[in-house]
Amino acid sequence: MSVESIRDADKEAVAVQRSSDVLYRIHENGYEYIMLVEFQARPDKNMPVRLLEYTAMHHRRHQRPIYPVVINLTGSNWPQDGRYTIECLELTVLEFNYRQLNLQDMPGQDFLYKGPVELLPLAPLMKQEDPPETVLGKCVQRFVEEIESDSDRDVLYVALAALSSLRFSKELILKMLGVIKLENLPLFDGIREEWKAKYLGEGIIESILETLEENTGQRPSWIKESLSAVNDRELLKGILRRAVKSKTIKEFELALKELMPN
Numbered sequence: 001m002s003v004e005s006i007r008d009a010d011k012e013a014v015a016v017q018r019s020s021d022v023l024y025r026i027h028e029n030g031y032e033y034i035m036l037v038e039f040q041a042r043p044d045k046n047m048p049v050r051l052l053e054y055t056a057m058h059h060r061r062h063q064r065p066i067y068p069v070v071i072n073l074t075g076s077n078w079p080q081d082g083r084y085t086i087e088c089l090e091l092t093v094l095e096f097n098y099r100q101l102n103l104q105d106m107p108g109q110d111f112l113y114k115g116p117v118e119l120l121p122l123a124p125l126m127k128q129e130d131p132p133e134t135v136l137g138k139c140v141q142r143f144v145e146e147i148e149s150d151s152d153r154d155v156l157y158v159a160l161a162a163l164s165s166l167r168f169s170k171e172l173i174l175k176m177l178g179v180i181k182l183e184n185l186p187l188f189d190g191i192r193e194e195w196k197a198k199y200l201g202e203g204i205i206e207s208i209l210e211t212l213e214e215n216t217g218q219r220p221s222w223i224k225e226s227l228s229a230v231n232d233r234e235l236l237k238g239i240l241r242r243a244v245k246s247k248t249i250k251e252f253e254l255a256l257k258e259l260m261p262n
Contacts, residue, residue: 008041023058033065034058041074041100041166048084054094068098073125074166075102112138117146121159124169136160136176199201203235211243219250235259 004148022037036058047070055066058128061132082100086093108126112135115123120139139160147153157177164173205227213219230236239259246252 023061025064033067034062035067035069037069037071040072043072048082048096048098051082051098052084052094054095055098068100070100072100072102073102073122074104075165088259092222098198112216117142118156121156121163124160124164132172133176136168136173140177187257204233204240208236208240208243212246212252215243215247216252217250220249223252226260230260 002104024035024037024205026033026035036051036054038047038054040047051070052070055068059066082098084094084096084098087126089143103122103125104127106126108123108128109130110131111126112120112123112128120142123139124132124135140157143156143160147156161173161177205224208227209219209224212223227236227239230239239256240256242259243252246255
């Protein structure tokens with residue numbers, strides 16, 4: 001084989017600081033190693049290269065064997081075991097193996113009821129036999145029963161809400177967790193008023209639709225779509241009063257144009 005060209009390459013390699021998601025020093029049957037865990041919102045084809053970098057840096061720093069693990073919070077149909085190789089000509093320069101787990105494919109029933117309570121926010125992303133309401137309710141119950149510190153419990157509530165949002169609707173999460181469990185956290189300053197305004201507004205809209213259905217026998221979907229963008233409670237209350245007086249949808253539509261000219 002003939003060499004066609006040789007050129008100088010940039011010899012400088014930039015060293016950067018890396019912070020891994022989780023790093024455990026484990027002693028198991030007289031064997032000591034480091035477990036490196038990285039969380040991904042979904043499978044990422046570029047993750048093996050990053051994980052290789054993290055593994056090499058931690059191995060150099062701690063001088064211990066590294067067990068690398070990637071946990072995909074969402075996504076399925078992805079290989080459970082990972083492998084990344086670098087080959088050059090006839091030489092296999094590197095063969096890097098790591099463990100890859102997809103929470104969506106993992107049975108979570110035993111984990112929900114018996115797993116470490118500190119990791120319980122991951123349970124809603126696993127394969128569960130119970131309906132979502134039961135899963136979230138069990139998480140909340142275990143937080144109350146097993147976590148003594150209010151601050152630690154609050155952190156778990158936030159983690160549960162954040163991770164559950166990858167799979168469940170916001171309405172379900174708020175229903176099961178409730179404002180009361182989150183409102184006192186600095187992260188959620190002012191959120192109580194926002195939630196109250198939102199859900200009181202939704203209640204008024206529902207009253208408008210029920211009133212129209214009672215008066216006219218109709219419940220047009222366009223009305224809810226039009227009113228869902230209204231954040232002014234007083235305006236919604238005014239629309240409700242006009243709905244009470246309207247005997248036909250056409251009459252209500254005219255009143256709506258008068259109250260909402262734009």
